[in-house]
Amino acid sequence: MKHKRPLVVATFAMTVDGKVTTKNLSPVDFTSREDKLHLFRQRALADAVLIGHTSLKRDNVRLGLPTEMQESRVKRGRSRCPLRVIVSNEGRIDHRLNIFQSDVSPIIIFSTKRMPQKYQRALEKKTTLHLSDTKSVNLGGMLQTLRDEYKVRTVACEGGPTLFRALLEQGLIDRLNLTIAPFMFGGAKAPTLTGVSKDFLPASVHCSLSDMRTIGDECFLTYRIKHQRRRRN
Numbered sequence: 090m091k092h093k094r095p096l097v098v099a100t101f102a103m104t105v106d107g108k109v110t111t112k113n114l115s116p117v118d119f120t121s122r123e124d125k126l127h128l129f130r131q132r133a134l135a136d137a138v139l140i141g142h143t144s145l146k147r148d149n150v151r152l153g154l155p156t157e158m159q160e161s162r163v164k165r166g167r168s169r170c171p172l173r174v175i176v177s178n179e180g181r182i183d184h185r186l187n188i189f190q191s192d193v194s195p196i197i198i199f200s201t202k203r204m205p206q207k208y209q210r211a212l213e214k215k216t217t218l219h220l221s222d223t224k225s226v227n228l229g230g231m232l233q234t235l236r237d238e239y240k241v242r243t244v245a246c247e248g249g250p251t252l253f254r255a256l257l258e259q260g261l262i263d264r265l266n267l268t269i270a271p272f273m274f275g276g277a278k279a280p281t282l283t284g285v286s287k288d289f290l291p292a293s294v295h296c297s298l299s300d301m302r303t304i305g306d307e308c309f310l311t312y313r314i315k316h317q318r319r320r321r322n
């Protein structure tokens with residue numbers, strides 16, 4: 090019997106010209122307080138929050154929640170914060186990053202046996218490591234493990250674009266929350282939602298708009314990703 094995978098909801102902010110960051114991937118703060126709350130609310134709804142190694146490294150996020158949201162989860166019989174899940178193929182993850190200094194929830198790393206021993210030793214003190222024999226992480230398998238071993242039903246994917254694109258190409262994104270922020274950055278090398286790759290997606294992905302709100306100059310969109318009706322580019 091095929092097991093159900095968790096629901097995967099991605100949340101991103103982009104500029105009016107479709108950029109999610111600048112070309113050198115420096116942390117840029119281009120959204121409002123309302124958007125940051127929106128990101129927290131999406132995180133608070135999930136059983137696990139998922140992030141790619143580059144975003145973790147660049148933004149040095151802890152992936153926790155404000156105290157009120159933690160308390161509200163506890164009142165509803167849930168853990169204080171969602172599990173924190175990191176994906177990396179190479180596994181050279183610095184154990185001194187902020188996330189590892191915070192114990193709000195368990196941290197699970199999906200990587201490969203390419204992770205050097207030195208990194209394994211440092212990280213296994215603070216996290217659970219899932220290291221595959223493959224060259225890269227099997228994302229579908231990762232979601233299945235989250236469901237089967239950790240009872241994860243909803244995953245909040247917080248990027249970045251490389252990880253998002255890989256999930257999207259494999260039909261593993263169910264919903265997209267997209268904030269359009271009132272800026273333009275330009276720059277051919279600045280990543281869009283699907284990264285910097287010049288390649289088309291294997292097939293265009295059809296989205297259905299399910300919600301739209303505007304607050305100030307920002308627009309908050311929610312799309313449902315249609316899995317069945319993929320169109321060719």
Ligand SMILES: NC(=O)c1ccc[n+]([C@@H]2O[C@H](COP(=O)([O-])OP(=O)(O)OC[C@H]3O[C@@H](n4cnc5c(N)ncnc54)[C@H](OP(=O)(O)O)[C@@H]3O)[C@@H](O)[C@H]2O)c1
Nearest residue numbers: 101102114141142143144177178179248249250251252255
């Ligand atoms: N505006 C927004 O809403 C938003 C949201 C998130 C991030 N960002 C920005 O996006 C930038 C980073 O994006 P990015 O696309 O360069 O990086 P990313 O997607 O965060 O991370 C890429 C890294 O994650 C790992 N990874 C990605 N796909 C994988 C897969 N299929 N299997 C296993 N591991 C995988 C690899 O790690 P290893 O290299 O360790 O193998 C890869 O190099 C940052 O500047 C960040 O601020 C913006």
